Amino acid sequence: MKRLSVCMIVKNEEALLSRCLDSVQGIADEIVIVDTGSTDRTKEIAARYTSLIFDYTWSNxxxxxxxxSLQHATGKWILVMDADEYLAVEDYDQWNDFLDKEESISHLAYTLPIINFTGDKEYQDDMTTSPVTRLFPNGKGIRFERPIHEQLTRGELGELYHKKIDLNIYHTGYQDQRVAEKDKHTRNMQIFEQMKKNQQLSEYDWFTLGNQYRYAKEEQQALECYERALQGADPKLAWYSHCLVGLITLYYKTDQIARSWQLTEQQLIKFSEYPEYHTIKGIHLETLGFFDEAASCYTEAIELAEKRAKGNKEFWLIDPAYSFESPVQQLISMSFRLNNNQQAIYWLSRLLNKNNKNPRVLLQLVEWLSQNEKESAIIEFLNKTYDKHNKADSLLLFKVAAALGQAEIAGYYHQYLHTQNEISDLDRLQFAMLQNDQKSWKKLLAQHAIEVTEDNKQHLWSYAAAGSFIWNEFETFFDFMNKLQDPELAELASMIMIIAKNEAPDQGLAEQHADSWFVLAKQLFLLRQFEWFDRLVNIVRTPQLVNHLANYFYNLGLTEMAMNYYSILLSQGALNGVSLENLGMYHLNHGYHEDAVGFLDHALQDEPGKRYLYTLLIRSAEGKDKLTYIERFKSQFPEFMSISFVKRFVEEQYVSAK
Structure with a gap:
């Protein structure tokens, strides 16, 4: 008897079918495909993998x-998959071990985590998970019911039990481009509407309908569906915790924090043996300014997951990100906010060790290290985490170092690239500037070979503009800008010529393009072109640009430089909300509470929605001022008084003020 049958239904899946079928080659003994009316090359592609292809008239x-599809399966086990799903090769051993050793029980099916990539790209931080029962024994009377988000049942044979196992299926069907191609939302909603008319919606159906609305970014409808799904639902059901966390997340996202906290403390606490509860609790505490308490929750989530993993227990409830990535990211951002840079770097390093393929984490870590450590020390650190002889690793390290203007680091990893074809023309442009290679820089711009996108446009113009300053190559720069035919860049280019003459551009236009000037100033600083950096900043010198630079240096731990810019802004009365908050946190961390209160109060006036600033002000102020902030907080957010830890805090602070 064959071991595993993979059963699928498909329609017009030529774009993704090969990836799916390739991914099951290491475990599947047969593949059964039911086609519901493809008009593209789907069946032709399927025929390369299996002869078990059957036509079926779609009936909604x-x-x-x-x-x-199940009728044609002959394996001991059945795995149900969709064309936009796939398995990971590194999971094959785990799959094979399970299929070989697990005993087949007639009333038991297996619930697997589906890892959903929901953004434009398949980055790990753009994913969610959902539990779906997809693996079960063949020939035991197990079949599907319900027209959409179908569920398995044994019908009259009795109840079907579900067991959670840690075998992942990866899913890209809800990525933005994929949804647009398939128009899944419209199709699925038609089925749901028909079920509503027939009064067929169960609690589980309301949950899946909520998911449908959520993926379509129709959040109010999703909220209402999740609420209906949870009414009377059994917390032991596999989907219950996913619905609960989905509802908490949407309440939080729509600023209904009192409601999200209530659900966290009354319902999610029942799952406190999992890290999700502690991470979500920490996010609520951090949002309202209880940073120490939040940090304790985040570390507890991490330690709990590690303990469960060592005991061979499931270390997450609905999403593995809650067990490490999410709490660590929160600890990083919170540590930087509190000016505890060493703690932030510690967590960044741990996150990088966990997943060294995440370019955002690597970029953030190297950016900070490059301003605070010697390049040789950074290279030594990176070589402990990466294999410089590995093509992908050396390329990633080269690109990050080049983007950050780190000539020695970029040059070091450049020598380990196998061929120059591995790097893009934009990478070459960056590297030419790092190597002070005017000839290559000029050639790349003259060839106009670099593809311009919204993502790279600002960086491209900054490399071109920086080179024109450094080498007095304004003619090459303007020729390149003209070829781009971009009105915004053309306006910036015209201002570059004015600055090159040591003249100040129109201040209104300069302020309008402050973000672009910051990108250019940052590029000159990273290239160590300090003379041109100072010249550009002194000529443009808009409040927005200076605020950008002050906060950039502050976040890198270059406090002295940041304070110089903050002093200029302070004398002009031009500090923005972020700058005021940074100054408030700086003075608070150094024990200057009176000055801290002044800055934080102004920051709150600039951005009154920052709820955590009230907590900081109430803690830092004294006497009547403390009472004033308490009353302002209660007046601004009366609903927060129903949150247990907020109510307790306010009562304690009120007593201390008396």
Whole structure:
């Protein structure tokens, strides 16, 4: 008897079918495909992998189509998959071990985590998970029911039990481009509407309908569906915790924090043996300014997950990110906010060790280290985390170092690239500037070979503008800018010529393009072109640009430079909300509470929605001032008085003020 049958229903899946079928080659003994009316190359592609291809007339009923595929399966086990899903090669051993050793029980099916990539790109931080029962024994009377988000059942044979196992299926069907191609939302909503008319919606259906609305970014409708799903639902059901966290997340996202906290403390606490509860609790505490308490929750989530993993227990409830990535990211951002840079770097390093393929984490870490450590020390650190002889690793390290203007680091990893074809023309432009290679820089701009996108446009113009300053190559720069035919860049280019003459551009236009000037100033600083950096800043010198630079240096731990810019802004009365907050935190951390209160109060006036500033002000102020901030907080956010830890804090602070 064959071991595993992979059963699928498909329609017009030529773009992704090969990836799916390739991914199951290491575990599948047969593949059964039911086609519901493809008009593209789907069946032609399927035929390369299997002869078990069957036509089926679509009837707006997923369960019926699924059951058709099950009829043709001959394996001991059945795994149900969709074309936009795939397995990971590194999981093969785990799959094979399970399929070989697990005993087949007639009333038991297996619930697997589906890892959903929901953004434009398949980055790890753009994913969610959902539990779906997809693996079960063949020939035991197990079949599907319900027209959409179909569920398994044994019908009259009795109850079907579900066991959670840690075998991942990866899913990209809800990525933005994929949804647009398939128009899944419209199709699925038609089925749901028909079920509503027939009064067929169960609690589980309301949950899946909520997911549908959530993926379509229709959050109010999603909220209402999740609320209906949880009414009377059994917390032991596999989908319950996912619905609960989904509802908490949407309440939080829509600023209904009192409601999200209530659900966290009354319902999610029942799952406190998992890290999700502690991470979500920490986010609420951090949002309202209880930073020490939040940090304790985040570390507890991490330690709990590690303890469960060592005991061979499931270390997450709905999403593995809550066990490490999410709490660590929160600890990083909170540590930087509190000016505890060494703690932030510690957590950044741990996050990088956990996943060294995340370019955002690597970029953030190297950016800070490059301003605070010697380049040789940074290279030594990176070589402990990466294999410089590995093509992908050396390329990633080269690109990050080049983007950050780190000539020695970029040059070091450049020598380990196998061929120059591995780097893009934009990378070459960056590297030419790092190597002071005017000839290559000029050639790249003259060829106009670099593809311009919204993502790289500002960086591209900053490399071109910086080179024109450094080498007095304004003619090359303007020729390149003209070829781009971009009105915004053309306006910036015209101002570059004015600055080159030591004249000040129109202040209104300069302020309008402050973000672009910051990118250019930052590029000159990273290239150590300090003379041009000072010249540019002194000529443009808009409040927005100076605020950008002050906060950039502050976040890098270059406090003295940041304070010089803050002093200029302070004398002009031009500090923005972020600058005021940074100054408030700086003075608070150094024990200057009176000055801290002054800055934080102005920051709150600039951005009254920053709820955590009230907590900092109430803690830092004394006497009547403390009472004033308490009353302002209660007046601004009366609903927060229903939150247990907020109410307790306010009562304690009120007593201390008396």
């Amino acid at each position: 009923d997923f369960a019926a189509a699924r059951n058709e």
